[in-house]
Amino acid sequence: MMNDNTVKPVHFVDQxxxxxWAMLSPAVIYIVGFxxxxxxxxxxxxxxxxxxxxxxITDLVGFANYVSLLHQPIFMTALKNSILITFLTLGILLxxxxxxxxxxxxEFRYKxxxxxxxxxxxxxxxxxxAIAWLWLLDSQFSPIDWMLTQIGILGxxxxxGPVRHLYYLGRDMLAIASVVTVNVWRLLPLATVIVLAGxxxxxxxxxxxxxxxxxxxxxxxxxxxxxxxxxxxxxxxLFTALVVFGDMTxxxxxxxxxxxxxxxxxxxxxxxxxxxxxxxxxxAAVALFxxxxxxxxxxLALRIAYRSQEA
Amino acid sequence: MAVLRVENVKKYFGKLAAVDGVNIETREGxxxxxxxxxxxxxxxxxxxxxxxxxxxxGDILINGRSVVGVSPQHRxxxxxxQSYALYPHMSVRDNILFPLKSRNVPKEQWEQKVQWAISILxxxxxxxxxxxxxxxxxxxxxxxxxxxxxxxxxxxxxEPLSAxxxxxxxxARAELRDLQKRTGITTVYVTHDQVEALGLADRLAVMSKGxxxxxxxxxxxxxSPANLFVASFIGNPPMNLITRGERVMGIRPEHLMLQRNKxxxxxxxxxxxxxxxxxxxxxxxxxxxxxEGSEHQRQIVVRVEHSGGTVPGQGDVMExxxxxxxxxxxxxxSGNRLP
Numbered sequence: 001m002m003n004d005n006t007v008k009p010v011h012f013v014d015q016x017x018x019x020x021w022a023m024l025s026p027a028v029i030y031i032v033g034f035x036x037x038x039x040x041x042x043x044x045x046x047x048x049x050x051x052x053x054x055x056x057i058t059d060l061v062g063f064a065n066y067v068s069l070l071h072q073p074i075f076m077t078a079l080k081n082s083i084l085i086t087f088l089t090l091g092i093l094l095x096x097x098x099x100x101x102x103x104x105x106x107e108f109r110y111k112x113x114x115x116x117x118x119x120x121x122x123x124x125x126x127x128x129x130a131i132a133w134l135w136l137l138d139s140q141f142s143p144i145d146w147m148l149t150q151i152g153i154l155g156x157x158x159x160x161g162p163v164r165h166l167y168y169l170g171r172d173m174l175a176i177a178s179v180v181t182v183n184v185w186r187l188l189p190l191a192t193v194i195v196l197a198g199x200x201x202x203x204x205x206x207x208x209x210x211x212x213x214x215x216x217x218x219x220x221x222x223x224x225x226x227x228x229x230x231x232x233x234x235x236x237x238l239f240t241a242l243v244v245f246g247d248m249t250x251x252x253x254x255x256x257x258x259x260x261x262x263x264x265x266x267x268x269x270x271x272x273x274x275x276x277x278x279x280x281x282x283x284a285a286v287a288l289f290x291x292x293x294x295x296x297x298x299x300l301a302l303r304i305a306y307r308s309q310e311a
Numbered sequence: 312m313a314v315l316r317v318e319n320v321k322k323y324f325g326k327l328a329a330v331d332g333v334n335i336e337t338r339e340g341x342x343x344x345x346x347x348x349x350x351x352x353x354x355x356x357x358x359x360x361x362x363x364x365x366x367x368x369g370d371i372l373i374n375g376r377s378v379v380g381v382s383p384q385h386r387x388x389x390x391x392x393q394s395y396a397l398y399p400h401m402s403v404r405d406n407i408l409f410p411l412k413s414r415n416v417p418k419e420q421w422e423q424k425v426q427w428a429i430s431i432l433x434x435x436x437x438x439x440x441x442x443x444x445x446x447x448x449x450x451x452x453x454x455x456x457x458x459x460x461x462x463x464x465x466x467x468x469x470e471p472l473s474a475x476x477x478x479x480x481x482x483a484r485a486e487l488r489d490l491q492k493r494t495g496i497t498t499v500y501v502t503h504d505q506v507e508a509l510g511l512a513d514r515l516a517v518m519s520k521g522x523x524x525x526x527x528x529x530x531x532x533x534x535s536p537a538n539l540f541v542a543s544f545i546g547n548p549p550m551n552l553i554t555r556g557e558r559v560m561g562i563r564p565e566h567l568m569l570q571r572n573k574x575x576x577x578x579x580x581x582x583x584x585x586x587x588x589x590x591x592x593x594x595x596x597x598x599x600x601x602x603e604g605s606e607h608q609r610q611i612v613v614r615v616e617h618s619g620g621t622v623p624g625q626g627d628v629m630e631x632x633x634x635x636x637x638x639x640x641x642x643x644x645s646g647n648r649l650p
Binding site for chain 1: 363
């Protein structure tokens with residue numbers, strides 16, 4: 001005889017734990033496959049003496065790759081440049097994005113056109129942008145040089161001497177300045193949009209109150225606006241720092257680390273050593289050297305983001 | 312000399328006149344209320360007095376000096392917003408200090424001024440707290456202290472009580488009144504709540520569609536409204552308005568009495584009402600009816616004392632009387648009061 005009280009098997013979809021894992025699995029597989037495995041490989045590579053010709057990671061050499069890095073002057077230059085370029089880019093971005101968001105917070109004619117122009121660098125493909133910038137900074141045909149000559153800053157009798165060309169990508173400091181300029185140009189639209197969103201979320205009453213209390217433009221900016229923006233600014237800047245520090249496209253397209261290695265940075269140096277130079281182990285070591293720095297910044301960014309969410 | 316004089320001020324937003332020719336003159340030390348529904352232009356007018364907006368036409372004078380074109384930073388006018396607009400990243404002390412720092416008050420005077428302001432409002436214990444940790448009533452007191460600390464010529468209050476709970480609101484209203492009387496600073500108080508305006512103000516102006524309908528004391532406004540708008544706006548429930556040909560007759564609900572209570576030697580108006588609804592309000596009944604045999608089915612409200620004996624029942628037809636002096640007449644087309 002059939003027992004009417006037989007427990008019906010619970011359908012798969014009703015089992016929260018299993019369903020949860022099933023729905024998470026694509027993301028987990030993706031992260032493990034495309035981030036986890038290469039990451040572990042990179043760590044193993046950095047402790048081996050693998051090359052492109054002999055890519056086995058069976059010969060472990062311990063910290064030898066890291067130790068030898070510290071004795072390479074190019075590595076030290078790249079480390080210094082990476083930090084310098086990141087800080088300069090962030091500092092200039094912070095100031096410009098704040099100024100632009102103040103401008104965009106007020107109403108004026110042709111604001112729509114201004115906004116569209118502002119967002120263009122972000123919408124432009126990197127390769128296209130690089131061509132434009134390579135032309136702007138060209139050693140012979142730079143329009144910037146031409147304009148400076150026309151207004152009498154360059155050329156015979158000019159402020160910067162008789163030369164007609166500055167060779168932006170050919171001098172140490174100018175090359176780094178060029179990289180920073182292009183970085184700022186690329187990231188400014190996004191930074192401005194983030195700061196503007198934070199700026200517009202401050203209630204208008206607070207600005208009106210500050211005006212009535214007698215505060216002028218700069219007091220309002222530094223005592224009211226910026227403190228209110230601080231949580232947004234900190235998180236945005238830390239995430240931007242991750243992007244800038246780990247990015248090699250600007251340098252690769254603009255200076256190729258030159259002149260010499262004057263504008264060399266860690267990610268590009270890792271690429272040159274590991275892929276171009278065939279020294280897989282050395283390249284991995286350079287790349288992994290960035291890990292502790294990026295990790296600290298990432299943890300800071302996430303903690304601040306969560307804390308401001310709770311507040 | 313009047314602390315505040317507003318002369319024929321107009322403000323256009325595009326083609327729309329938000330404020331359309333307003334004249335106001337406050338008296339020394341009074342609390343002057345601007346009463347109007349939303350969109351009446353009262354807040355725009357207040358923002359022009361504060362300097363946050365500039366008038367399109369007309370003049371605004373504070374202590375005899377024209378302030379048109381003067382930025383809010385350079386007017387000595389304090390304002391308390393509906394939201395209180397406390398600076399959330401500063402302690403209460405820094406909030407109160409902000410106007411002093413902004414107005415370059417010498418540092419030696421800060422402590423004494425802050426102590427004076429907080430002692431008037433009784434918020435000594437809150438000084439080191441953050442605004443987010445304060446209750447609604449405490450926020451109001453901090454906002455008032457911040458407004459008071461710099462010794463303004465004029466106070467502007469923009470619906471300061473509307474963010475509070477009903478229970479706290481009564482206490483806060485009394486405190487506000489008390490503060491204003493003690494400091495003697497001329498105050499303009501914007502509200503859409505007639506209970507607040509009638510209860511707080513020495514004088515008030517009723518605004519509608521960017522114009523001032525009437526200016527007067529609360530008693531004047533209640534007893535002799537200048538036009539149909541004020542008559543229908545002031546009083547809860549408002550004046551009964553009954554059309555009689557080209558005229559409109561206005562009678563307050565409490566001025567209608569049962570016909571049998573009519574004193575013998577008084578002449579007046581008798582209305583025959585069919586009772587639609589009777590509400591018990593505690594000390595009184597509110598009786599809703601419509602005129603028997605009239606084509607205008609407009610509801611008429613009568614207040615009947617609880618102790619008045621018989622209570623009208625629903626469906627009854629009863630006669631009510633109002634004495635001649637309690638009946639006001641208005642012109643139907645212009646809306647203005649007839650003599």
